[in-house]
Amino acid sequence: AYSKPVTCATGQKTAHAACCVLFPILDDIQANLFDGGKCGEEVHESLRLTFHDAIGFSPSLGGGGADGSIFYFDKVETAFGANAGIDDIVDAQTPFINKYNTTITAGDFIQFAGAVGVGNCPGAPRVPFFLNRPAAKAASPAGLIPEPFDSITKILARFAEVNFSPEEVVALLASHTVAAADHVDVTIPGSPFDSTPGVFDTQLFIETQLRGTGFPGTGGNNGEVESPLAGEIRLQSDAALARDPRTACAWQSFAANQAKMQREFGAAMAKMAVIGQDKRKMVDCSDVIPIPKPVVGTPHLPAGKTMGDIEQACTSSAFPTLTADPGPATSVAPVPPS
Numbered sequence: 001a002y003s004k005p006v007t008c009a010t011g012q013k014t015a016h017a018a019c020c021v022l023f024p025i026l027d028d029i030q031a032n033l034f035d036g037g038k039c040g041e042e043v044h045e046s047l048r049l050t051f052h053d054a055i056g057f058s059p060s061l062g063g064g065g066a067d068g069s070i071f072y073f074d075k076v077e078t079a080f081g082a083n084a085g086i087d088d089i090v091d092a093q094t095p096f097i098n099k100y101n102t103t104i105t106a107g108d109f110i111q112f113a114g115a116v117g118v119g120n121c122p123g124a125p126r127v128p129f130f131l132n133r134p135a136a137k138a139a140s141p142a143g144l145i146p147e148p149f150d151s152i153t154k155i156l157a158r159f160a161e162v163n164f165s166p167e168e169v170v171a172l173l174a175s176h177t178v179a180a181a182d183h184v185d186v187t188i189p190g191s192p193f194d195s196t197p198g199v200f201d202t203q204l205f206i207e208t209q210l211r212g213t214g215f216p217g218t219g220g221n222n223g224e225v226e227s228p229l230a231g232e233i234r235l236q237s238d239a240a241l242a243r244d245p246r247t248a249c250a251w252q253s254f255a256a257n258q259a260k261m262q263r264e265f266g267a268a269m270a271k272m273a274v275i276g277q278d279k280r281k282m283v284d285c286s287d288v289i290p291i292p293k294p295v296v297g298t299p300h301l302p303a304g305k306t307m308g309d310i311e312q313a314c315t316s317s318a319f320p321t322l323t324a325d326p327g328p329a330t331s332v333a334p335v336p337p338s
């Protein structure tokens with residue numbers, strides 16, 4: 001229904017008066033959670049948290065989806081193996097969630113922080129945000145969060161339970177362009193999944209298609225396979241999604257198409273953020289989310305690589321032709337801890 005834009009007491013305009021409460025929260029988290037609007041560790045972890053809260057719904061086992069259960073029942077959920085390390089960001093968000101708990105629920109806060117946070121990464125879409133999740137009633141059942149050692153059959157089946165197609169799963173994995181692992185190889189915390197963890201670019205889809213040549217730290221970790229670059233870590237699940245006949249062409253379709261990746265990631269995030277929720281009871285506050293900066297750089301091979309290093313997997317079309325950065329072989333620095 002049409003509603004007249006309002007001017008909030010704090011001066012900003014929004015389509016719905018109910019959204020005005022979000023502006024002070026926006027300013028606070030940008031300054032004090034995201035280090036002045038950066039795309040660093042807290043943004044990466046806040047984005048991961050949106051997924052680990054939202055995916056906690058199954059038609060057969062229950063759970064409330066994107067309901068903040070990972071905060072309200074954190075003792076239960078942070079103990080799940082798939083949630084290794086998630087306690088850090090739950091702890092970091094807790095003072096903010098408590099400060100605003102008379103205004104918005106933890107479920108709203110977690111999705112709001114993720115949408116705002118990823119928007120700090122140049123090249124990200126403006127992720128829509130809907131307000132009004134009730135507080136969680138129970139913890140998520142165990143076993144609902146995909147693990148990097150799961151088969152593609154298991155991963156796609158889990159997402160299908162919450163109505164996500166294989167193409168939507170691949171679109172969601174664009175999140176790993178602004179991501180690093182602390183717990184896959186604990187000897188090298190902060191190891192990024194692509195060479196540009198501060199930019200929401202397509203490098204993840206390019207670099208995961210390169211032949212793996214070694215482990216950045218120790219070998220033999222569960223859910224890890226060889227990566228193509230020093231300092232870069234590769235999840236077994238990302239490598240398999242890039243090569244499986246069910247997902248390889250979707251994966252390749254994002255490799256040199258920033259606009260397609262942005263569009264489909266934004267749409268899939270909007271859908272994920274309301275898993276288990278009744279959208280008719282929610283208010284569209286998308287216009288509160290700041291407009292992200294454009295991407296930095298263009299799709300390329302890391303220095304030292306050639307098209308011969310691409311492991312073509314999609315059988316219906318060729319991987320886009322890319323040129324390599326000049327200079328010595330790219331090596332990737334860890335994302336600094338907060």
Ligand code: HEM
Nearest residue numbers: 044045047048051146147148172175179180181182183184
């Ligand atoms: C097949 C599905 C997925 C699997 C198996 C998976 C697995 C993982 C693993 C193992 C890590 C490393 C955690 C650590 O060691 O610190 C990680 C990080 C991350 N994941 Fe995923 N993930 C999946 C899907 C997603 C989705 C759908 C999103 C968000 C929309 C997401 C966002 C992130 C982010 C942003 C990080 C980086 C966190 C940081 O840098 O601290 N992942 N993921």
Ligand SMILES: [Ca+2]
Nearest residue numbers: 177196199201
């Ligand atoms: Ca990136």
Ligand SMILES: [Mn+2]
Nearest residue numbers: 041045180182
């Ligand atoms: Mn981290």
